[in-house]
Amino acid sequence: MFEFTFKNDSVEELNRFVEEVLDNIDARSGTRRKNMFKRAHGMPEPKHSYSVTYGYTGNSYMSPTKYRKEVQTLKNVYETTILTHHPELKGIFQQLVDLHLDDDEPFEVDQVQINRNWWAPPHRDNGNVGISHIIGLGDYEGGETVVEYPENHTEYDIKNKFASFNGSRYTHWTKPFDGKRYSLVFYKHKLSK
16 A cells, blocks of 8 residues: 655655655556567567556456456446555545646546556557646656657657647657656546546
8 A cells, every 4th residue: 555645746756756656566567568569669578667557447357367346337347456456546646647737627537557667659549538648757868758740740758747648649659768767647548438
């Protein structure tokens, strides 16, 4: 169980969040993410790297002996493993968004893609609805997020700050990076509408 409260909106607090929370999440990418990485980069996902969803999925099956917890208020929707094990993260993620996301409208945390040292290949997020908000955290260099808009490709430096774009509409990816890099993508999923 994680207990964490942001004291302010400083970079020091973001670094403390990395050390006390993100560095202590025990997670592994699922088969789909591992295959996505291998197809795109021609090599297996590196050790100490993962991409996992905190929120909901339409897939109940995990293995022959493991099934996900069903959400009582939504038909055929299941909690991801990390949500089941760490429901307290939702409040911590909400604090992060409230402190650092410059948006005219409040954003309620619903789904979070947690990426640790994960070099995202070009893709679109077909299950997402509307605008996604991404922030990069950790001690790294490079790793800009590139979004292919019809008129140009835009590179966003997301280190310790949010960038927002429609991940279901525009192809996007991560540029190479050095160091320990987390990216957190906050979005709404069509399953939880």
